Amino acid sequence: MKEFELIKHYFSEQIVKRKDVVKGIGDDCAVIAPIENQNIVVTTDTLVAGVHFPLTTCPRAIGHKAVAVNLSDIAAMGAKPSWISLALTLPEVDEAWLAEFCAGVFELCEFYNVELIGGDTTQGPLSITITAQGLTPVNSYLSRSGAKTGDWIYVTGELGDAALALQQIKGEVSIEEHFVESIQTKLDFPKPKVLAGQVIREYASSAIDISDGLIADLGHICQASNVGANIVLDALPLSNALRESLLEDDAIALALAGGDDYELLFTVSEDNKVGMETALSNSGTKITCIGQLNASQTISTTLNNKPVPINSVGFEHFSQS
Amino acid sequence: MKEFELIKHYFSEQIVKRKDVVKGIGDDCAVIAPIENQNIVVTTDTLVAGVHFPLTTCPRAIGHKAVAVNLSDIAAMGAKPSWISLALTLPEVDEAWLAEFCAGVFELCEFYNVELIGGDTTQGPLSITITAQGLTPVNSYLSRSGAKTGDWIYVTGELGDAALALQQIKGEVSIEEHFVESIQTKLDFPKPKVLAGQVIREYASSAIDISDGLIADLGHICQASNVGANIVLDALPLSNALRESLLEDDAIALALAGGDDYELLFTVSEDNKVGMETALSNSGTKITCIGQLNASQTISTTLNNKPVPINSVGFEHFSQS
Numbered sequence: 001m002k003e004f005e006l007i008k009h010y011f012s013e014q015i016v017k018r019k020d021v022v023k024g025i026g027d028d029c030a031v032i033a034p035i036e037n038q039n040i041v042v043t044t045d046t047l048v049a050g051v052h053f054p055l056t057t058c059p060r061a062i063g064h065k066a067v068a069v070n071l072s073d074i075a076a077m078g079a080k081p082s083w084i085s086l087a088l089t090l091p092e093v094d095e096a097w098l099a100e101f102c103a104g105v106f107e108l109c110e111f112y113n114v115e116l117i118g119g120d121t122t123q124g125p126l127s128i129t130i131t132a133q134g135l136t137p138v139n140s141y142l143s144r145s146g147a148k149t150g151d152w153i154y155v156t157g158e159l160g161d162a163a164l165a166l167q168q169i170k171g172e173v174s175i176e177e178h179f180v181e182s183i184q185t186k187l188d189f190p191k192p193k194v195l196a197g198q199v200i201r202e203y204a205s206s207a208i209d210i211s212d213g214l215i216a217d218l219g220h221i222c223q224a225s226n227v228g229a230n231i232v233l234d235a236l237p238l239s240n241a242l243r244e245s246l247l248e249d250d251a252i253a254l255a256l257a258g259g260d261d262y263e264l265l266f267t268v269s270e271d272n273k274v275g276m277e278t279a280l281s282n283s284g285t286k287i288t289c290i291g292q293l294n295a296s297q298t299i300s301t302t303l304n305n306k307p308v309p310i311n312s313v314g315f316e317h318f319s320q321s
Numbered sequence: 322m323k324e325f326e327l328i329k330h331y332f333s334e335q336i337v338k339r340k341d342v343v344k345g346i347g348d349d350c351a352v353i354a355p356i357e358n359q360n361i362v363v364t365t366d367t368l369v370a371g372v373h374f375p376l377t378t379c380p381r382a383i384g385h386k387a388v389a390v391n392l393s394d395i396a397a398m399g400a401k402p403s404w405i406s407l408a409l410t411l412p413e414v415d416e417a418w419l420a421e422f423c424a425g426v427f428e429l430c431e432f433y434n435v436e437l438i439g440g441d442t443t444q445g446p447l448s449i450t451i452t453a454q455g456l457t458p459v460n461s462y463l464s465r466s467g468a469k470t471g472d473w474i475y476v477t478g479e480l481g482d483a484a485l486a487l488q489q490i491k492g493e494v495s496i497e498e499h500f501v502e503s504i505q506t507k508l509d510f511p512k513p514k515v516l517a518g519q520v521i522r523e524y525a526s527s528a529i530d531i532s533d534g535l536i537a538d539l540g541h542i543c544q545a546s547n548v549g550a551n552i553v554l555d556a557l558p559l560s561n562a563l564r565e566s567l568l569e570d571d572a573i574a575l576a577l578a579g580g581d582d583y584e585l586l587f588t589v590s591e592d593n594k595v596g597m598e599t600a601l602s603n604s605g606t607k608i609t610c611i612g613q614l615n616a617s618q619t620i621s622t623t624l625n626n627k628p629v630p631i632n633s634v635g636f637e638h639f640s641q642s
Contacts, residue, residue, distance in 0.1 A: 048445035124369035
């Protein structure tokens with residue numbers, strides 16, 4: 001296990017040193033001094049090689065994505081990320097791989113001032129589990145359960161590109177050369193909407209990050225909040241890459257159910273709509289209103305003002321990809 | 322992935338509900354309300370099937386051990402465990418397996434009033450990563466770095482039994498029938514020394530839990546504290562099972578380097594010795610003084626008052642088992 005001892009040196013080379021970390025990496029536990037009047041949010045996400053990312057994914061992207069998917073959950077609570085613990089299971093110690101992996105982990109940590117406070121390195125099939133924590137003022141956080149009938153449904157960014165990139169890797173679709181890099185970046189280096197999450201905390205009635213796909217994650221909000229929803233398919237924010245690579249129906253299906261977007265899906269009451277839009281406009285985050293909640297307990301979709309049935313079998317297929 | 326949704330129901334059936342958990346399992350993050358004047362300790366440990374436990378291990382033991390090894394780290398800081406996050410990677414969903422695994426997780430959580438606040442369930446080779454957190458009064462925690470020359474070295478419990486059980490499973494040693502169950506229990510259901518850790522917090526100069534083996538873990542303390550140590554081999558607490566199953570040299574080697582003991586190793590100054598022994602005697606924890614720290618920067622051992630060289634190759638072998 002001597003080689004695995006060496007790994008520790010890679011992880012001790014981080015730049016971020018937070019004042020609230022009394023003791024970081026290197027003892028049985030890290031020691032944190034929480035700030036008064038703040039709640040702590042905690043989330044854990046695992047990426048398994050070949051399941052959550054293609055085996056061909058570069059190590060920097062794997063490191064980035066492992067952090068990003070966790071910070072995306074923190075963003076969905078409207079919290080500010082603060083510390084991560086990293087459990088890395090590796091088949092073997094490859095120093096070049098590790099250096100790139102750590103670069104991917106640390107560049108996102110540095111951007112958001114998140115300190116790696118500990119973890120574990122073990123031998124086994126490649127898998128990464130990160131527990132990320134964040135801070136939010138006491139009792140001020142977003143959840144899935146606060147949405148109300150009549151609230152407007154918003155998403156940040158554009159949907160479906162990561163799923164399109166995955167289809168391209170599998171050879172299921174042909175993409176024009178000049179789109180390949182941008183969609184590949186969406187899949188490999190998702191940008192968690194951390195700042196947007198904190199801005200909407202004051203305005204949104206509910207929020208979730210889109211990891212399973214828009215329909216599935218909106219379903220989580222509807223279930224937790226006991227509401228239904230209608231999505232206006234014409235309004236879905238699709239990238240040029242998606243519009244030009246697929247037929248309209250297929251593009252919409254990916255945006256609805258492709259997953260791996262790591263955009264925020266949130267709901268806002270009529271009263272908070274203008275305040276939220278104004279606050280977010282200063283942050284440079286693109287948002288799109290894609291529908292409205294209702295009392296139906298189901299999710300419906302309309303296209304050109306006409307109801308369109310959701311092909312649930314198709315979504316099930318996508319949600320497993 | 323529908324089956325994996327079902328798993329959530331198993332984990333939502335816990336009994337422990339802590340007041341400081343504002344929001345538990347079921348949203349993007351858990352929300353914790355930390356107590357004033359407390360530090361939070363955080364640790365992460367992964368168990369990989371076939372590496373950290375034999376493939377034949379029963380699911381209840383796997384669940385127990387995954388929690389126990391983490392609580393053992395919390396104990397080594399002198400802290401009180403409070404919350405865990407569980408990342409479970411499973412090759413397939415087997416409801417009977419899951420029920421037993423959860424029973425193993427929850428019985429230890431219930432005993433220590435630890436709430437499962439979230440996690441992730443993914444498909445892949447069997448592996449469990451737990452991030453455990455605990456509470457300790459501000460700036461009152463044990464670390465590896467406070468030991469001083471002249472301090473006495475103590476361990477809780479008995480050493481080497483878990484390693485003996487592993488040798489028996491591998492068919493490397495023959496154990497008398499009436500010892501088999503007790504040593505198997507030591508391997509499968511280690512008892513983290515959580516209460517002892519909190520008691521010694523007021524007295525010990527350093528502490529660590531013995532997971533890698535006594536020599537290796539004492540080495541961590543010596544390195545962090547910039548001291549050396551002598552271990553009196555005659556004093557090592559060996560079980561009857563270990564004494565009667567192996568030759569003296571082999572028994573001592575397992576106690577020194579077998580690992581997987583999850584006992585506490587700690588150091589106490591001459592001044593605090595009596596206070597610590599008195600305080601711990603009320604807790605029912607067996608402790609043994611096994612040597613003393615010195616200024617040598619190395620670890621030496623004596624038997625019958627004579628120096629005995631440490632066979633470092635042998636220990637290296639054991640530490641990889």
